[in-house]
Amino acid sequence: MSVGDVATSNDLKHLLSLRDLDHDEWEKLLHHAQLLAGPRGREPLLAGRRFGQIFLNPSLRTRTAFEVACWDLGAHAVYLQPGTGLWELEYRKDVSMTGAAAEHVQEAIGVLGRMLDGIGMRSFAEMEDAAEDAEDPVLSAVAAASSVPVLNLESAMDHPHQGLADALTLRRHLGDARRPARKVKVVVRWAPHVKPLPMAVPHAAVLAFARDGHEVVLAHPSGCGLDGGVLSRAVELAGEAGGSIEVMHDKDAAMDGAKVVYAKSWGPRYLYGKQDAACAFLSDHLDWMVTADDMARTDDGAFMHCLPVRRGLVVEDAVLDSSRSLVLEQGSARLDVQKATLCRAMGVEP
Ligand code: CP
Numbered sequence: 001m002s003v004g005d006v007a008t009s010n011d012l013k014h015l016l017s018l019r020d021l022d023h024d025e026w027e028k029l030l031h032h033a034q035l036l037a038g039p040r041g042r043e044p045l046l047a048g049r050r051f052g053q054i055f056l057n058p059s060l061r062t063r064t065a066f067e068v069a070c071w072d073l074g075a076h077a078v079y080l081q082p083g084t085g086l087w088e089l090e091y092r093k094d095v096s097m098t099g100a101a102a103e104h105v106q107e108a109i110g111v112l113g114r115m116l117d118g119i120g121m122r123s124f125a126e127m128e129d130a131a132e133d134a135e136d137p138v139l140s141a142v143a144a145a146s147s148v149p150v151l152n153l154e155s156a157m158d159h160p161h162q163g164l165a166d167a168l169t170l171r172r173h174l175g176d177a178r179r180p181a182r183k184v185k186v187v188v189r190w191a192p193h194v195k196p197l198p199m200a201v202p203h204a205a206v207l208a209f210a211r212d213g214h215e216v217v218l219a220h221p222s223g224c225g226l227d228g229g230v231l232s233r234a235v236e237l238a239g240e241a242g243g244s245i246e247v248m249h250d251k252d253a254a255m256d257g258a259k260v261v262y263a264k265s266w267g268p269r270y271l272y273g274k275q276d277a278a279c280a281f282l283s284d285h286l287d288w289m290v291t292a293d294d295m296a297r298t299d300d301g302a303f304m305h306c307l308p309v310r311r312g313l314v315v316e317d318a319v320l321d322s323s324r325s326l327v328l329e330q331g332s333a334r335l336d337v338q339k340a341t342l343c344r345a346m347g348v349e350p
Helices: 003-009 023-036 061-073 105-115 130-134 137-145 160-174 200-211 228-241 251-255 275-284 292-296 327-345
Strands: 050-055 076-080 118-122 150-152 185-190 215-219 244-248 260-264 302-304
Touching: 023 160, 023 327, 050 061, 050 105, 061 076, 061 118, 061 327, 105 118, 105 137, 118 137, 137 150, 150 160, 150 327, 160 200, 160 260, 160 302, 160 327, 185 200, 185 251, 200 215, 200 228, 200 260, 215 228, 215 251, 228 244, 244 251, 251 292, 302 327
Parallel strands: 050 076, 050 118, 118 150, 185 215, 185 260, 215 244, 260 302
Antiparallel strands: none
Protein backbone atom coordinates (compact mmCIF):
# COMPACT_ATOMS: atom_id res chain seq x y z
CA MET A 1 0.00 0.00 0.00
CA SER A 2 1.46 3.39 -0.99
CA VAL A 3 0.87 6.75 0.70
CA GLY A 4 -1.61 7.66 -2.03
CA ASP A 5 -3.71 4.56 -1.26
CA VAL A 6 -3.60 5.23 2.47
CA ALA A 7 -4.46 8.91 2.03
CA THR A 8 -7.70 8.01 0.29
CA SER A 9 -8.56 4.84 2.21
CA ASN A 10 -10.18 6.41 5.28
CA ASP A 11 -11.48 9.67 6.68
CA LEU A 12 -8.53 10.43 8.95
CA LYS A 13 -6.95 13.81 8.27
CA HIS A 14 -3.55 12.40 7.42
CA LEU A 15 -1.05 14.75 5.78
CA LEU A 16 1.21 12.37 3.88
CA SER A 17 2.00 14.18 0.64
CA LEU A 18 1.34 17.51 -1.03
CA ARG A 19 0.16 15.44 -3.99
CA ASP A 20 -2.98 14.44 -2.05
CA LEU A 21 -4.25 17.85 -0.91
CA ASP A 22 -7.00 19.38 -2.98
CA HIS A 23 -6.97 23.08 -3.82
CA ASP A 24 -9.33 24.08 -0.98
CA GLU A 25 -7.32 22.18 1.63
CA TRP A 26 -4.09 23.78 0.39
CA GLU A 27 -5.56 27.27 0.61
CA LYS A 28 -7.19 26.58 3.96
CA LEU A 29 -3.95 25.33 5.51
CA LEU A 30 -2.05 28.40 4.33
CA HIS A 31 -4.84 30.70 5.51
CA HIS A 32 -4.88 29.03 8.93
CA ALA A 33 -1.08 29.15 9.15
CA GLN A 34 -1.20 32.90 8.61
CA LEU A 35 -3.97 33.25 11.20
CA LEU A 36 -2.05 31.14 13.72
CA ALA A 37 1.05 33.29 13.24
CA GLY A 38 -0.85 35.93 15.22
CA PRO A 39 -2.39 35.91 18.75
CA ARG A 40 -4.79 33.09 17.79
CA GLY A 41 -1.75 30.82 17.65
CA ARG A 42 -1.23 31.23 21.42
CA GLU A 43 -4.76 30.16 22.42
CA PRO A 44 -5.48 26.71 23.88
CA LEU A 45 -7.21 25.43 20.75
CA LEU A 46 -5.79 21.94 21.27
CA ALA A 47 -6.09 21.75 25.08
CA GLY A 48 -5.83 18.18 26.30
CA ARG A 49 -4.67 16.79 22.94
CA ARG A 50 -1.51 14.67 22.59
CA PHE A 51 0.83 14.49 19.61
CA GLY A 52 3.61 11.90 19.21
CA GLN A 53 6.60 12.54 16.95
CA ILE A 54 8.57 9.53 15.74
CA PHE A 55 11.96 10.45 14.27
CA LEU A 56 14.10 7.89 12.46
CA ASN A 57 16.41 10.74 11.38
CA PRO A 58 17.69 13.94 13.05
CA SER A 59 15.79 17.24 13.05
CA LEU A 60 16.11 20.75 14.40
CA ARG A 61 13.24 22.70 12.80
CA THR A 62 10.54 20.05 12.43
CA ARG A 63 10.85 18.72 15.95
CA THR A 64 11.17 22.11 17.63
CA ALA A 65 8.29 23.60 15.64
CA PHE A 66 5.93 20.76 16.64
CA GLU A 67 6.95 20.92 20.30
CA VAL A 68 6.49 24.68 20.40
CA ALA A 69 3.25 24.48 18.39
CA CYS A 70 1.83 21.97 20.86
CA TRP A 71 2.91 24.11 23.81
CA ASP A 72 1.41 27.27 22.30
CA LEU A 73 -1.91 25.54 21.51
CA GLY A 74 -2.24 23.74 24.84
CA ALA A 75 -1.42 20.23 23.57
CA HIS A 76 1.29 17.85 24.79
CA ALA A 77 4.09 16.68 22.48
CA VAL A 78 5.86 13.33 22.93
CA TYR A 79 9.23 12.72 21.23
CA LEU A 80 9.93 9.13 20.18
CA GLN A 81 13.21 7.92 18.72
CA PRO A 82 13.26 4.26 17.67
CA GLY A 83 16.54 2.47 18.30
CA THR A 84 17.62 4.64 21.25
CA GLY A 85 14.62 5.85 23.24
CA LEU A 86 12.29 3.08 22.14
CA TRP A 87 12.38 -0.28 20.40
CA GLU A 88 13.67 -0.39 16.89
CA LEU A 89 10.70 -0.86 14.56
CA GLU A 90 10.02 -3.25 11.67
CA TYR A 91 7.64 -1.95 9.02
CA ARG A 92 7.69 -4.72 6.39
CA LYS A 93 4.92 -7.31 6.38
CA ASP A 94 5.41 -11.08 6.39
CA VAL A 95 9.04 -11.06 7.56
CA SER A 96 10.62 -13.13 10.30
CA MET A 97 11.83 -10.50 12.75
CA THR A 98 15.30 -11.88 13.40
CA GLY A 99 17.10 -8.52 12.96
CA ALA A 100 17.53 -5.49 15.22
CA ALA A 101 13.83 -4.52 15.24
CA ALA A 102 12.08 -5.77 18.38
CA GLU A 103 8.62 -4.42 17.56
CA HIS A 104 6.46 -4.11 14.45
CA VAL A 105 4.75 -0.84 13.52
CA GLN A 106 1.47 -2.76 13.57
CA GLU A 107 1.60 -3.10 17.36
CA ALA A 108 3.65 0.04 18.08
CA ILE A 109 1.35 2.36 16.12
CA GLY A 110 -1.68 0.41 17.34
CA VAL A 111 -0.76 1.18 20.95
CA LEU A 112 0.29 4.77 20.26
CA GLY A 113 -3.04 5.38 18.53
CA ARG A 114 -4.79 4.54 21.80
CA MET A 115 -2.76 7.13 23.71
CA LEU A 116 -2.33 9.92 21.16
CA ASP A 117 -4.52 12.15 18.98
CA GLY A 118 -2.01 12.37 16.16
CA ILE A 119 1.31 10.84 15.11
CA GLY A 120 4.14 12.48 13.17
CA MET A 121 6.65 10.31 11.33
CA ARG A 122 10.07 11.15 9.87
CA SER A 123 11.63 8.43 7.72
CA PHE A 124 14.12 9.45 5.03
CA ALA A 125 14.65 7.55 1.79
CA GLU A 126 16.97 4.54 1.95
CA MET A 127 18.32 5.49 -1.52
CA GLU A 128 19.07 1.89 -2.42
CA ASP A 129 16.05 1.11 -4.59
CA ALA A 130 14.18 3.98 -6.27
CA ALA A 131 11.02 1.91 -6.86
CA GLU A 132 10.87 1.01 -3.16
CA ASP A 133 11.43 4.63 -2.07
CA ALA A 134 8.66 5.74 -4.44
CA GLU A 135 6.20 3.71 -2.34
CA ASP A 136 7.25 5.56 0.83
CA PRO A 137 7.24 2.21 2.64
CA VAL A 138 7.75 3.32 6.25
CA LEU A 139 5.28 6.20 6.16
CA SER A 140 2.74 4.03 4.33
CA ALA A 141 3.04 1.24 6.91
CA VAL A 142 2.64 3.68 9.79
CA ALA A 143 -0.37 5.39 8.24
CA ALA A 144 -2.01 2.06 7.37
CA ALA A 145 -1.57 0.87 10.98
CA SER A 146 -2.79 4.08 12.58
CA SER A 147 -6.20 4.81 14.04
CA VAL A 148 -5.29 8.52 14.40
CA PRO A 149 -4.10 11.06 11.80
CA VAL A 150 -0.49 10.73 10.66
CA LEU A 151 1.59 13.73 9.62
CA ASN A 152 4.59 13.32 7.33
CA LEU A 153 7.59 14.97 9.01
CA GLU A 154 9.70 14.20 5.87
CA SER A 155 9.54 10.86 4.20
CA ALA A 156 11.33 9.23 1.30
CA MET A 157 9.28 11.17 -1.23
CA ASP A 158 7.86 14.33 0.30
CA HIS A 159 8.22 16.98 2.99
CA PRO A 160 4.76 18.59 2.98
CA HIS A 161 5.36 20.86 5.99
CA GLN A 162 8.43 22.29 4.27
CA GLY A 163 6.50 22.83 1.03
CA LEU A 164 3.69 24.60 2.87
CA ALA A 165 6.16 26.80 4.77
CA ASP A 166 8.03 27.62 1.56
CA ALA A 167 4.83 28.63 -0.23
CA LEU A 168 3.79 30.78 2.73
CA THR A 169 7.24 32.39 2.88
CA LEU A 170 7.15 33.24 -0.81
CA ARG A 171 3.61 34.61 -0.57
CA ARG A 172 4.71 36.82 2.33
CA HIS A 173 7.83 37.90 0.43
CA LEU A 174 5.72 38.83 -2.60
CA GLY A 175 3.39 40.87 -0.42
CA ASP A 176 0.21 38.86 0.21
CA ALA A 177 0.06 35.80 2.47
CA ARG A 178 -3.54 35.10 1.44
CA ARG A 179 -2.77 34.18 -2.14
CA PRO A 180 0.09 34.08 -4.64
CA ALA A 181 0.15 37.85 -5.22
CA ARG A 182 2.20 37.52 -8.39
CA LYS A 183 3.31 34.60 -10.50
CA VAL A 184 7.08 34.70 -10.69
CA LYS A 185 9.97 32.66 -12.00
CA VAL A 186 11.17 30.27 -9.28
CA VAL A 187 14.32 28.25 -9.96
CA VAL A 188 14.60 25.04 -7.94
CA ARG A 189 18.31 24.53 -8.37
CA TRP A 190 20.34 21.41 -7.64
CA ALA A 191 23.41 21.98 -5.45
CA PRO A 192 26.46 19.90 -4.57
CA HIS A 193 26.98 18.13 -1.23
CA VAL A 194 29.37 15.75 0.50
CA LYS A 195 26.96 12.84 0.13
CA PRO A 196 23.87 12.02 -1.94
CA LEU A 197 20.69 13.25 -0.26
CA PRO A 198 17.03 12.24 -0.77
CA MET A 199 14.57 14.06 -3.01
CA ALA A 200 11.78 14.79 -0.53
CA VAL A 201 12.53 18.52 -0.30
CA PRO A 202 12.90 19.26 -4.03
CA HIS A 203 9.71 17.26 -4.60
CA ALA A 204 7.88 19.36 -2.02
CA ALA A 205 9.28 22.61 -3.39
CA VAL A 206 8.27 21.85 -6.98
CA LEU A 207 4.79 20.71 -5.88
CA ALA A 208 4.30 23.78 -3.66
CA PHE A 209 5.42 26.36 -6.21
CA ALA A 210 3.45 24.58 -8.95
CA ARG A 211 0.34 24.72 -6.74
CA ASP A 212 0.78 28.49 -6.43
CA GLY A 213 0.98 28.84 -10.20
CA HIS A 214 4.57 30.03 -10.48
CA GLU A 215 6.84 29.64 -13.49
CA VAL A 216 8.96 26.83 -12.02
CA VAL A 217 12.33 26.03 -13.56
CA LEU A 218 13.92 22.86 -12.27
CA ALA A 219 17.67 23.20 -12.90
CA HIS A 220 19.93 20.22 -12.34
CA PRO A 221 22.83 18.40 -13.99
CA SER A 222 21.88 15.69 -16.44
CA GLY A 223 21.15 12.44 -14.56
CA CYS A 224 19.57 14.10 -11.50
CA GLY A 225 15.92 13.98 -12.56
CA LEU A 226 13.26 13.94 -9.86
CA ASP A 227 10.65 11.18 -9.52
CA GLY A 228 8.54 10.95 -12.68
CA GLY A 229 5.26 10.53 -10.79
CA VAL A 230 5.92 13.61 -8.67
CA LEU A 231 6.87 15.67 -11.72
CA SER A 232 3.71 14.59 -13.58
CA ARG A 233 1.58 15.65 -10.62
CA ALA A 234 3.47 18.96 -10.43
CA VAL A 235 2.81 19.60 -14.14
CA GLU A 236 -0.89 18.84 -13.54
CA LEU A 237 -1.03 21.23 -10.56
CA ALA A 238 0.87 23.95 -12.42
CA GLY A 239 -1.59 23.66 -15.31
CA GLU A 240 -4.57 24.02 -12.95
CA ALA A 241 -3.00 27.10 -11.32
CA GLY A 242 -1.89 28.78 -14.55
CA GLY A 243 1.80 28.08 -13.99
CA SER A 244 4.43 25.92 -15.68
CA ILE A 245 7.30 23.52 -15.06
CA GLU A 246 10.44 23.50 -17.19
CA VAL A 247 13.55 21.34 -16.71
CA MET A 248 16.94 22.87 -17.59
CA HIS A 249 20.51 21.61 -17.34
CA ASP A 250 22.17 24.98 -17.99
CA LYS A 251 22.54 26.46 -14.51
CA ASP A 252 23.50 29.92 -15.76
CA ALA A 253 20.68 30.35 -18.25
CA ALA A 254 18.24 29.07 -15.62
CA MET A 255 19.03 32.04 -13.37
CA ASP A 256 18.14 34.70 -15.92
CA GLY A 257 15.13 36.69 -14.74
CA ALA A 258 14.53 34.52 -11.65
CA LYS A 259 12.70 36.10 -8.72
CA VAL A 260 13.59 33.18 -6.44
CA VAL A 261 16.44 30.68 -6.35
CA TYR A 262 15.62 27.65 -4.20
CA ALA A 263 18.77 25.58 -3.73
CA LYS A 264 18.79 21.94 -2.66
CA SER A 265 21.10 19.00 -3.10
CA TRP A 266 19.91 15.51 -3.98
CA GLY A 267 21.55 12.34 -5.28
CA PRO A 268 21.25 11.00 -8.84
CA ARG A 269 18.77 8.14 -8.88
CA TYR A 270 20.80 6.00 -11.31
CA LEU A 271 23.55 5.90 -8.66
CA TYR A 272 21.32 4.70 -5.80
CA GLY A 273 23.21 2.08 -3.81
CA LYS A 274 26.54 3.19 -5.34
CA GLN A 275 27.84 5.57 -2.70
CA ASP A 276 31.35 6.07 -4.11
CA ALA A 277 30.10 6.80 -7.63
CA ALA A 278 27.42 9.15 -6.27
CA CYS A 279 30.03 11.05 -4.23
CA ALA A 280 32.26 11.27 -7.33
CA PHE A 281 29.29 12.72 -9.26
CA LEU A 282 28.82 15.35 -6.56
CA SER A 283 32.53 16.25 -6.62
CA ASP A 284 32.32 16.67 -10.39
CA HIS A 285 29.60 19.29 -10.02
CA LEU A 286 30.96 21.58 -7.30
CA ASP A 287 30.50 24.51 -9.69
CA TRP A 288 26.73 24.27 -9.04
CA MET A 289 27.22 26.02 -5.66
CA VAL A 290 25.04 29.15 -5.64
CA THR A 291 27.29 32.22 -5.70
CA ALA A 292 26.77 35.97 -5.56
CA ASP A 293 27.62 36.02 -9.28
CA ASP A 294 24.79 33.55 -9.92
CA MET A 295 22.38 35.74 -7.96
CA ALA A 296 23.48 38.75 -10.01
CA ARG A 297 21.94 37.08 -13.08
CA THR A 298 18.51 37.01 -11.43
CA ASP A 299 15.89 39.76 -11.37
CA ASP A 300 16.81 40.88 -7.83
CA GLY A 301 16.00 37.30 -6.84
CA ALA A 302 15.55 35.99 -3.30
CA PHE A 303 17.46 32.96 -2.04
CA MET A 304 15.67 30.05 -0.36
CA HIS A 305 16.83 26.80 1.25
CA CYS A 306 15.03 24.49 3.67
CA LEU A 307 18.04 24.22 6.05
CA PRO A 308 20.28 22.77 7.32
CA VAL A 309 22.63 24.14 4.68
CA ARG A 310 26.38 23.68 4.21
CA ARG A 311 28.03 27.05 3.66
CA GLY A 312 30.73 27.22 1.03
CA LEU A 313 29.46 24.04 -0.62
CA VAL A 314 25.75 24.49 -1.37
CA VAL A 315 25.83 28.29 -1.28
CA GLU A 316 28.35 31.05 -0.76
CA ASP A 317 28.29 32.87 2.58
CA ALA A 318 27.75 36.16 0.76
CA VAL A 319 24.38 34.91 -0.54
CA LEU A 320 23.20 33.48 2.79
CA ASP A 321 24.27 36.57 4.68
CA SER A 322 22.66 38.98 2.24
CA SER A 323 19.28 40.64 2.59
CA ARG A 324 18.11 38.44 -0.29
CA SER A 325 18.16 35.32 1.87
CA LEU A 326 14.77 34.09 3.13
CA VAL A 327 16.08 31.01 4.94
CA LEU A 328 15.21 32.23 8.45
CA GLU A 329 11.74 33.28 7.29
CA GLN A 330 11.26 29.77 5.89
CA GLY A 331 12.34 28.28 9.22
CA SER A 332 9.97 30.42 11.27
CA ALA A 333 7.07 29.75 8.87
CA ARG A 334 7.39 26.08 9.86
CA LEU A 335 5.89 26.92 13.26
CA ASP A 336 2.88 28.66 11.72
CA VAL A 337 2.27 25.88 9.23
CA GLN A 338 2.65 23.10 11.77
CA LYS A 339 0.10 24.75 14.06
CA ALA A 340 -2.29 24.67 11.11
CA THR A 341 -1.66 21.01 10.25
CA LEU A 342 -2.06 20.00 13.90
CA CYS A 343 -5.43 21.77 14.01
CA ARG A 344 -6.48 20.10 10.75
CA ALA A 345 -5.41 16.66 12.01
CA MET A 346 -7.30 17.10 15.26
CA GLY A 347 -10.44 18.50 13.65
CA VAL A 348 -10.18 21.97 15.17
CA GLU A 349 -11.06 25.06 13.12
CA PRO A 350 -8.65 27.82 14.25
N1 CP B 1 14.06 21.64 6.97
C1 CP B 1 13.88 20.75 7.95
O1 CP B 1 12.97 19.89 7.89
O2 CP B 1 14.71 20.89 9.00
P1 CP B 1 15.01 19.78 10.10
O3 CP B 1 15.60 18.59 9.36
O4 CP B 1 15.97 20.40 11.04
O5 CP B 1 13.72 19.38 10.75
